[in-house]
Amino acid sequence: MATPQKRSKTTGDEAQNEDESEILEQIDACQNEIDAINEKASEEILKIEQKYNKLRKPFYEKRGEIIKRIPNFWVTIFINHQQISGILEEEEEECLHALTKLEVEEFEDIKSGYRINFHFDENSYFENKTLTKEFHLGSNQEPSSTSTPIQWKEGKNLLKNLLSKPFNNKRKRNLEHKTFFDWYTDNSDPVNDEIAELIKDDLWPNPLQYYLVPDIEIEPEENEDEDNEDDYEEEDYEEEDDGGDDK
Amino acid sequence: MATPQKRSKTTGDEAQNEDESEILEQIDACQNEIDAINEKASEEILKIEQKYNKLRKPFYEKRGEIIKRIPNFWVTIFINHQQISGILEEEEEECLHALTKLEVEEFEDIKSGYRINFHFDENSYFENKTLTKEFHLGSNQEPSSTSTPIQWKEGKNLLKNLLSKPFNNKRKRNLEHKTFFDWYTDNSDPVNDEIAELIKDDLWPNPLQYYLVPDIEIEPEENEDEDNEDDYEEEDYEEEDDGGDDK
Secondary structure, eight states, rough: OOOOOOSSOOOOOHHHHHHHHHHHHHHHHHHHHHHHHHHHHHHHHHHHHHHHHHHHHHHHHHHHHHTSSSSTHHHHHHSSHHHHHHHOOHHHHHHHHHEEEEEEEEEETSEEEEEEEEEEOOOSSEEEEEHHHHHHOTSSOOOOEEEEEEOOOOOOOHHHHTTTSSSOTTTSSSSSSHHHHHHOOOOOOOOGGGHHIIIIIITTTTTTHHHHSSSSOOOOOHHHHHHHHHHHOOOOOHOOOOOOTTT | OOOOOOOOOOOOOOOHHHHHHHHHHHHHHHHHHHHHHHHHHHHHHEEEEEEEEHHHHHHHHHHHHHHTTTTHHHHHHHSHHHHTTTTHHHHHHHHHTTTEEEEEEEESSTTEEEEEEEEEEEEESSSEEEEEEEOOTTTOOEEEEEEOOOOOTOOOHHHHHTTTTTOOOOOOSSOOSSHHHHHHOOOOOOOHHHHHHHHHIIITTHHHHHHHHHHHHOOOOOHHHHHHHHHHHHOOHHHHHHOOOOO
């Protein structure tokens, strides 16, 4: 046990100091028993969370299928979300019109990590149908994250294209990542991935709130805003019809 | 359901808008099912917490009895704790040397509130043996807190005495409350009681850490610091011996 470094010295008497360290050890032993109870409590709570994660899953899946029937649902969520809109470049928004499904999957033991799956319609930017960013945060290994490599189509690599242009995002906040695909491909700091955490803990539990009401007030700039709105209207909606029974 | 206020208008077509609001209602229904599962999960987790609160209780009580055998344990904890030391006036420290036991009791249902009991030895400041500050934070009623009125001894009312002096605390941080007993008696904002929450969630789960290692670095000021240390040494230790079997 560490030597007491407390500021209030009760006495200089050696005998009493020894006595005190004995009592401190008894307190410590008691504290260890409390800690053991805390650990058991955490384990039990984890089990409950696992159980309810399983129960939630079919509803999340059902929700995902219904959401698919609304064109541009997820890109709208991103645009309406204060922090995430801050990393959305105009051409990335364009590209994310093809995002039909977003999924967050916690690993079975919850504690060790999670993955975010982005499912895309055929699009003019890349070949992938699914991009996955996966976080391994368990205590048995070094934290790490991986992302499915993006198979960009000829001349459509947004990371390269954006590098050659001046950065153009009126909603830009002071965030670590400049653009969405910069965030997606960057796996240098898996422990403090603010965007991934927002997707997992804020968007995923209830995305609808951001569809209905934007989280941000954007200053209207007549010309440019009209341009933006046109972008949302022209995308290939036909391709996004996945047989929803309301159509 | 609220009208969608999203920024990306997909179309001006009335028919499709109605269609969309129907789909949104389906998403909302699905979300409600998820919310119901969340609520059941919270209830189950609460039960677990209640169970383990009961299991922890005897160990907390045992810990409290052992702690009593160390003179000035709690006042030392307060002094070593960065935020709490910020509200400790010199004469209050003096008075808190008589604090032999501190207890945090969560109410049976955990959610509705908790109380902090301060048990005192006979002392020259007030008649009370126990001062209790109690928080009612449940959702069925307005949040409120109460504190046992302090029966100050003649001329010893620290609240009055401190008012008449310039404030004298070198460790003072920018806190809402000026002094410990000012905090104790103030029940005007029970919901944001930072000090009470620190006692409940930081000190109480593991006080020993603050006994052994101060949370703060205090600039040594030769003369004044020596004065402070003298304060801790002169107090009536005899009175605080409650029959600990090591003595």
